[in-house]
Amino acid sequence: MISSKLATPILSVRDLRKYFILSQGVVKAVDGVDFDVNEGETLALVGESGSGKTTTAHVIMGFYTASGGSVKYKSEEIGYIPIEKRSLKLRKEIQIVFQDPATSLNPKKSVKDILEIAIKTHFPNSSRLERLKLMLDLINFVGLSEDLLFKKPSELGGGEKQLVALARALAPDPQLIILDEPTSALDVSAQARVLRALSKVQRERKNTYLLITHDLSVVRNLATKVAIMYLGKIYEYATTEEFFSNPLHPYTQMLLSSVPTLTEEEEKILPRKIPSSGEIPSPMNPPSGCRFYPRCPFAKEICKIKEPPPIVIKDKEDSFHIVRCWLYIDTQKIP
Amino acid sequence: MFSQESDYTRIDKINSLLEVRDLYVNYRSYWYVYKVLNGVSLSVRKGEKVGILGESGAGKTTLLKSIINILPPSGKIVNGDILYKGKSLIKDKKYLNEIRRRSIGMIFQDPLAALNPVFTIKEHMLDILKHIYKNSNYSKSDLMSMAVELLREVMLPDIERVLNSYPFQLSGGMRQRVVIAMALASARELLLADEPTTNLDVTIQDQILRLIDKLVNERKLSLVLVSHALGLLYRMVNTLYVMYGGEIIEIGSPRDILKDPLHPYTRMLIESAPRITTPKVGEGIRGNPPDYRNPPPGCRFYPRCPFAKEICKIRKPELKKVGETHYVRCHLYE
């Protein structure tokens, strides 16, 4: 959809597809997705269940291989290399923090063991002392105290577990970190801790985040760019500022309308324009034309027939906005 | 039993529907005793909508489950009382069963877990209705039409198909609507809802909350809604109880709590919630919820409280009235 004017993006996804073939039919989980992430940026992939955001992340990670399209990391095609076949060097560069910290840490291991394996794998020639030092650095860096080293995951709170998962992901010194709903399973008081740690890490290490989430406030806190996904496609793609000041796609507006508001400030950002209706259809049988048309209050005839193309609304140096919706066909900016 | 005079004065005896008085609930495991609820008092008047705000581990689910006594075998009410329309639900088992059948309904957090995977929705509904109306002479077709009516009220499309489906064949939103329908069948007066939207997508959450709101208003039900999200509770309830560590630490109208949070926990909770209006992140709250096996003897928030004083360590503060509708349990206000 958009090509970056800056240096080569660190992650470049073009027309990515991932289909799952089941006995009942084909699930088109990801059906043509394009985006770029530059070094030091945070792209948020936002969507609800069935949107394909998690699958996209898993393809990038190598847990699945792509069915079509390309995923380039530092210009190297990785979309078809499963995680087991990736070189250690590549695996070092891309890491992931999972949604549920309770299952992403081995319940039988202490925090020290968990971190030790991570470090040992990438620094096999390190001495015990060096590993310990790195472990302590990581633990302190994410804001945890050293006594936690000897605890097992079951003895830690949700926020602490997630911070351990973050420390583990940082051990190989990666460039790209995929955050898979990092705060969804946490209480509010822990969310703030984790978000602060994530910000700090990015500020100091200048790494890149691919953030998968359905929580728009987390997007506001962390992301520089936002892509809204629905049934396997991206329907709106913009820089965060631009996105929140001018949400265009009806689905985006429905998402924003569903966020419960507390203050007038929030009311302003989230005007209750479109109350949510309907449910996301099965990805096995997506609607023809624009996939959102069955739920869209502004649907026109053409929406049922033809898929809207990506329309560039804004394309400036530090701010851009692209939306896939027939409503905006006339406001298209000719570059 | 009624040691805290300040708790008692809150309760309006005339219109009261549900009264939880100084409830203490423990869980026993093989090894330990978890002293979860530490003297919880709550009141719901007819037509009142009460919200309970708290994070995981605060004891909110325990509190709800105690009301209709569906605690697991390891849970036990060790002190206190629960009155429904003036009669004790704890002391009178028959009354409790009556109330469960005809007065109070409950919506659970995980619709998939609340439904039996090997029964169709039709079987679920008939089973429940048969139990509720066991003393009446309704025929099976009568019960069926009742079931259809309930499913229609929760705005389920394609009722015929839903009735013949198994839970796994329905989407999360549809399952939760079924659960609500089932709760409505027995909720003539009071509806209990334990985080009814937490496991659902954001757009579906909104629909379900609006549905609950509509049903509560139409049927003039009282509501006890439990959630960890203030935004959700804000627009749904008239009175808000803030829970921490098995205690009620602040009570007020949603406006009171939002505009003027008194308890340090409440304040820190509101401040640290990620906001959609600004990229700045709150501080969060250091530490973890109390270990119920060995809870702090005084105020249970003491270990994490930036304003803690010596007295907080020793004595549990009392609930004090600070505004017309605003109460707080904190030594800072005594």
Place this chain on the structure above:
Amino acid sequence: MSGKAIDQDIFKEILTKERVMRREDWRRAWYRFKKSKLSLTGLAIIISILFMAIFADFVAPYPTHAGLYINFKEAYQPPSLKHLMGTDMYGRDVFSRVVFGYRYALMMVGMVLSIVVPVGTLLGMLAGYYRGRWIEHVIMRAADIFVSVPPLVLALSICSILEPNVFNAMLAITLMWWPWYTRMVYSITSSLRNEPFVWAAKALGVSDTKIMFSELLPNMLGPILTKATLDASWVILIGAAISFLGLGAQPPTPDLGTMVAEYSSYLPQYWWMSLGPALAIAILILGFNLLGDGIKDVFAGE
């Protein structure tokens, strides 16, 4: 350099803390075990029997009676203070023979399990981890084949083909036992393998072998060890059955099963002869079962 000295101090402190933590883990495990008096009884039984087996030469009042010994004067004596379980048709002290019989029984258990548990577990892990690939099919189908033959029939066939002795009896039991481990470990591995912490390890670049042994195995130790302990009793029973049918240890070897067989022809008149070894088998099995329950408690508590 001072920096290095401080590092060393921290280093030592952490290592001590780690040691303390591990010791705590063992202590807690033991606490969980000893909570149940029955488990302690089981442990006591097994330890005593183990002691008897190892020091059979000293425990048995008449060690020479274990092998070839004939003294018709003392034959057919009922239980007395002199002969705790009486004597058999050759005048041998039944109790002494039982003590040596324990030695054979435990040896058999030890050898069978020490092969079956590691091999079965390894095959199960491989099959479960590489689900969908050829190795899974090969291993599980082989397991299916061995499982589909009734265990005793398989054991007996092997023993009749080969020479009937203790070693071949153990071989037969080993061959028919491994699939049960493989299946159990296969099922646990296949479900664990999709847990996020395994994917996290893969993402980190941890090798497959390390994942299997370092991440998955610790999570399976509970069921494996519990099963092993409970299986011990089955191994003994099957071994006894094989010997009873004459295909295992041959007389005059004081194998418990063989003894039950030999002496059963003297029932009901000389009841004590059969009763001795039969009781011995029962007690040993009881011991393993109680011990197995205890081990289950240790892992269940975690």
